[in-house]
Amino acid sequence: MPEQDTPTERKARLLAMLDDIGLNLDYDRLQTTGFEPDLQGWGDQDPIFDYVLRHFHPLVVIELGSWKGASAIRMADLVRDFSIPGIVLCVDTWLGSNESLWRVAENRKMLRLRDGYPDMFGQFIRNVVHTGHQTRIRHLPMTSGCAAGLLAAYGVVADAVYVDAGHDEAEVAADIAGFWPLLKPGGILFGDDYTTGWPGTVRAVNRFVAEHGLKLMGTEVKWLVRKPE
Template sequence: MKRVCDHLHGGPPLLDADVEGVAPDLSGWGFDHAIFRAALTHYRPRLVIEVGTWKGGSAIHMAQLMRELGIDGEVVCVDTWLGAPIAWTREPQLKDSLRLAGGYPQLYATFARNVRDAGVEDLITPLPASSDGGYAVLKHFGVVADVIYIDGDHEYAAVRRDLDNYFSLLSPQGTLIADDFGCWPGVTQAAKEFAEAHDLYAVKQREKIALSRIDIAAALGLESDGHYERRAA
């Protein structure tokens, strides 16, 4: 099967990204969570889709796991690289991370620098687009993935839409993982409603939730943290 990077870029585009003079900065949130190793070990996925990449923390972690586990795979990263609204409204250190130049974020350069430093530029495929736009592109190319990580806009309507859209790109046995379940009300409500609407198995561990048509806790050997678990009927 043709790799997404070949469809989009004719090969891994970060191999020749110019990161001269860009400072490395891999700050992020919970990107070394055990759920990633469990999911990659179980599925050995040829393709992981990540919606919301920021500086690359979780994508790089998954790419490094692919390399360690000998998986011939690819992590496709869908992000505008413009940051979330809270970077402008709530948290000064997030605004600094945007690295505004002439008023426009240079976050993508930080991401590219981090990917280059980690030596996984052959495994990471950027798709600079809104989550809706990225979905349309991946759908156009008939992409199907075993593991999809949703960590973009955290507001209820946006999460619900991302779950709806990207679920249609998920393989029948695959899993959707969402970040910030139990921490962001919009994520929690959207993921619970989604699990119920599609009668999915779901298991929460710390801030992440895995949703699947299969018994995902058993498949991944994941123990629920006791706050939310759902079995399909």
């Protein structure tokens, strides 16, 4: 982690990385023909987002698992409302994060299969443009593990990381382990699905908290820890 790293430098380093790998794009020019705004998501109105953005004013937020962008858009709304010059970086493959999206016919429709391949990314971009967050949201289309390695190689440091990609114990544990080193001292690590419906998430979070001696906070379904200074 770079020494004496300021928030502005953290944001600049992220944008420089996106420029270097060709992903600092003009979203208004991307192809979204056939997509209408669709902000379906899960838990994007949870008060934890307001708490994190209001109290910590993060300039670099990394979201693991974005789907159609509802929670990223909620955070971008708060970035705007609180006059934070921040970026929400969305890490996702846009291929579907669990087997129920494929196995259950009604869920499978949400993948918008085209020639046997999901077409969720266009929906994500359409929603970002529709909500006017083209300069506040960026994307990184890869797995969490690949993203962690890439961000580390470029020296990117996050002020906050939101974990909502895979939901089984190994996936959640890997995401937490991969992004904890990328989080600044005093930064916020938080996530979704801390419920009996996702016992693997609960086990992974509880084990990490116990191993690191952290204080676990959260809401009904969200969890949050703060990295020691």
